[in-house]
Amino acid sequence: PEGMPEALQKLKEAGYLLIVITNQAGIAKGLYTEKEVMECHRKIQEACGYVLDALYYCPYHPGYDSESIARKPDSLMLEKAIARFNIDVA
Numbered sequence: 001p002e003g004m005p006e007a008l009q010k011l012k013e014a015g016y017l018l019i020v021i022t023n024q025a026g027i028a029k030g031l032y033t034e035k036e037v038m039e040c041h042r043k044i045q046e047a048c049g050y051v052l053d054a055l056y057y058c059p060y061h062p063g064y065d066s067e068s069i070a071r072k073p074d075s076l077m078l079e080k081a082i083a084r085f086n087i088d089v090a
Contacts, residue, residue, distance in 0.1 A: 005048045012051045017085055020044075020055040021077045027059035034059055054081060 008018060020041075026032045041055045056077040060068040070076040082089060 005051075008048050008051050017054075017081075017087070018052045019081045019085070020052060021072065021081065022055075022057050023061075023072050024057045024059050025061035025064070025071075028061035028064040053085065056080060 024037050027034055037057055045052055058068055058070040060066050060071055
């Protein structure tokens with residue numbers, strides 16, 4: 001969207017970590033592949049000037065393949081980001 005790259009750059013310059021955490025149940029449902037998700041992430045990074053620090057996604061869906069604590073609203077993807085970037089959650 002228009003203005004998004006500039007807005008993200010301002011957040012980055014203000015010292016924020018930019019982390020995307022997303023469920024991608026369409027992978028489990030066979031609507032698209034992990035490779036397509038990775039390509040989408042690459043395009044987002046490219047469009048935003050590579051300011052995103054990390055992109056986490058969960059490819060599972062309990063009605064199609066398996067349960068996962070990575071899937072939101074559970075917290076595994078958040079915990080990974082917290083550990084990787086040494087985020088003070090307080």
